[in-house]
Amino acid sequence: MLTQVSIRDVVLIEKLDLKFANGLTVFTGETGAGKSILLDSLGLALGDRARAGLVRHGAAQASVSATFEIHESHPAFTLLQEHGVDIAPDEEPLILRRVVSIDGKSRAFISDRAVSSALLKRLGALLVEIQGQHEQITLTDTSLHRDLLDHFRIPTDLLAQVAASYNAYHAAQSAAEMAEAGLKAAREEEAWLRQSVSDLATLAPQEAEEEELVSERTNLQREERQIEAVNAALAELNPRDRRNHSPATALRAASRALSRLAMAESDAASPASPRLAQGQEVIIALEKAEEAVAEVETLLSRLAQESELDTAQLEATEERLFALRATARKHHVSVAELPQFLADLQARLSTLDIGELELARLHQNVRDTRRAFDEAATRLSNARQEAALALKTAIETEFRPLKLERARFEVAIQPLPEAEWSVRGKERISFLIATNPGQTPGPMGKVASGGELSRIMLALKVVLAARSDMTTLVFDEVDAGVGGATAAAIGERLSDIAKNVQVFSVTHSPQIAAKADHHYRIVKNVSKDRTGTMAHRLHPEERREELARMLAGEKVTEAARGAADSLLGQGK
Template sequence: MLKQLVIEQIALIERLELSFHDNLAVITGETGAGKSIILDSLGLVLGERADSGLIRAGQERAIVAARFAPPEDHPAWHWLQSKDLDLGEEEIFLRRVLTSKGRGRALINETPVPVATLAELGNLLVDIHGQHDHQSLVHPKAHLEILDAFGCNSELAQKSAQKYVAWHKTQKELEALREKAQDAADRRAFLAFQLEELESAAIQPNEAEELEQQRSRLAHASRLAEAAHEAKQLLNDSEHAAASLTGQAASTLESASRMDSELESIAEAIRSLQYELDDVGERVGSYLNQLDTDPSALQVLEERLDTIHRLARKHRREPDELVELTNQWRADLNALDNLEGNEAGLVKELAAHDAAYRKVADKLSTARRKASEKLSKEVEVQLKDLYMQGTRVAVSLTPRTRDALHPRGMEEAEFLVSANPGEPLKPLRQVASGGELARLMLALKSVLADAVTVPTLIFDEVDVGVGGRVASAIGSKLGRVASNRQVLAITHLPQVAAHGAHHYKVEKSVEKKRTTSSMLLLNSDQRLEELARMLAGDEITDEARSNAQAMLDKAANSH
């Protein structure tokens, strides 16, 4: 349940700290006093979309914080554990921060989270029913969701949707494959022709780069040979070759080292240098031996490079990309050759997904039929308490086309109503008035209350369009719904407000030329005055107080 709500710098609210309790709490106040601001603030901390325009004028930021204490076995605790968020001790703390620059933060137990994550948890903790929610009843798209919530079929419906997604994905793959097969013959002929040319060229990885290096070597073969020959002479093959002179120097110092041992290390270093020069000389000799100076070799190499560059220009690729292109086209050609086998595999896979979907969807259909019968009966019982005796309710389940799979199952649902005895059942959108829709919504919420695990329900003026004894019946119904969970109801009707176990009043005041909204938990005397005001208007009379007290007494006896 919601234990505490703190609002700072939101619209007309400077700072407001509210504590809430079990059972039914009613919130009243004149139009424009700020009741909607309270609800908007709670929506923010539950992850609804933020608007920097909500920040109080002249302020840089606004904060809304809420403290919840769900039952020990509530799904919210398992959700927190699955998200690796701090479980806290016995309470869950949510906080939302808005800034005038559009930046903001969302926190769960002081851990920053995305707003979408905050909304996930918020949906587990609070269910808000606005004054226009009953209008959704006229749209059949909402009826299937209501039916599944009542029958606890949401998990089965989700599984059905998942099976549909798998089937639909495979169907799209099969359609794409068949479309591709229509162009396969032309594509196959094109690839075969292009591949024949590329494969006959037999281009190797990095071949163009290596050939460029060889071409440079062949083009300058004479100069390279002269340079290498001269170097060989200077190193090894002349009278005064470097290796020979270095050897002589080493021998001289080796002889002298017998007279002074300090020369040994110098002699060793010079001898080592001689060996290195000998080795380098051999390498220069090997280079000379393998250096190709044949002009015909250069012509062959030029022709090979021309072939590679011609193919690169033709296919608009870099020379070193031709090998990859060859491999890709070879794979594409193999894939085209395997189209028939791939199609057979997808057809088999699609049939398996179809069977899996229908197996789940059939179970869902059976569960929906059972739930529809039970829902109709229970809603009719609730409507009797709301002075709609004789009203008949049914849920029409219309099968979809058998061949057309659908993510929401194999049938559509629509609520049918007969508000008067003897009248046929008709779609809800054709027969129900605004007041009847409000009562139908409340009846459904009363029935659904036991089917959902949300510990806090909030009703925002669901009594719109009714009055008198019907309003009193709505208040009584809200009180019964609140017998096993926390319910907050915003209302303009004293007949509804009289049924609250706790009564809050929202009022607006002006201080220092600044308007501020506040909310106060009323004591018994204050509550009597507020109900009298709601009955009589600005001028509260003793008669209004007497009627308010009678209303309170009647409400107390009805629970």
């Protein structure tokens, strides 16, 4: 249950701490006093959308925390575990907190663990249900009626069986349809498939083959360029045109010419000239140059012999690369995708070859899963028929004290076409109402008035409350549009619900307020040009005065006080 709400700087509320107990708690006050602010604050802590307008004027941020005490088996703890929020069931209390800054940004916390607003909202929905004064309109939404009926009396394991069997049937249908479509497509392109598989199998593309071929071709082309360079160098050193002397020949000729001159001068009787010494140096240099050139020729020749190019390998590499790329372009895939493409085509051929047997097996699976779904859905339909009668009886029993004793409630169960079958079964559920004798039951939104919808919704809450894990129900002006004895009847039903679930009610009805276990008055105070909303828990005498105000209006009379005493005497 909700044990405490702490509000800071929300609209007109500067600071407000309220503690709550089990039973029925009512909030009363004049129109505009701030009762809606109190509900908005609670909604904020439960994960409702944050708005900058909620921050009190002059404050930097608004914050609201709601404290709960719940039993260890409550689904809230399962939800927290699923989202990795480590809060043990015995770690009480469970505190939901929301902080909203002046720019509208918000932060959410669960027992001081930072969480997303979405998780806070999901958790809040498991703890508190707020029924707004206009939310009875949701009763006119037939898409919700099936869930309400199932929640009333359908075993959860039966619902799970129907969902599982439908999913299995749907999956079997999808598999059979895919196989049938594949088989049909394979038959239509059988000739192309077989030729393509034959061609690709002959080509036999390998994983990463393109990269290997490109690398191999690059290496062979590099070797080709190297050999061409060596041969060009050798050609320069040994020209084929004999009219052009090679460098070695020229060096030898120059060396011989200088040697003859040196010999001639050494035979002469004249003393040696300086040029003779220089000539000897040149001859030595020429001889060294000749030796170097000869060594270069030897090295180049050896390199040329060792660097023999395998032109056939280069051609084969380029042809293989061209064949792979041409085939890839033909089939609109990359070279790297060719092996998988071949495998896919082979699988399609395999589908064609063994498809008939596989398709027969899949169709049998469809029949088997369809039969299982039919059986589970039939059990669910029968259970819903029984639940519909029980719900009709329970709701109409609640109608009598709510002054709807002449109304008839019906649950219409209509078979759905097969195309609309789902995990929820095979039927559409809708609630119908007839508010007057002799009237044909019809859709609630067309038959019931706003006040009648409020009471119908309340009857549903009474019937469903005992079967819910919800810890707290909040009714916002459920008495709208009714008064007198009807309002008193609504108060009785709220009091009955509060025996099993904590109930809060914002009300303008003294008849409902008189049934409360706890009574708060919401007031608006204006002081020093500042307006603030406060909530006061009323003691017995204060409560009497508040009921009298609600009965008499602005001027409280003794007669109103006497009427208040009468209501309180009939209350608890």
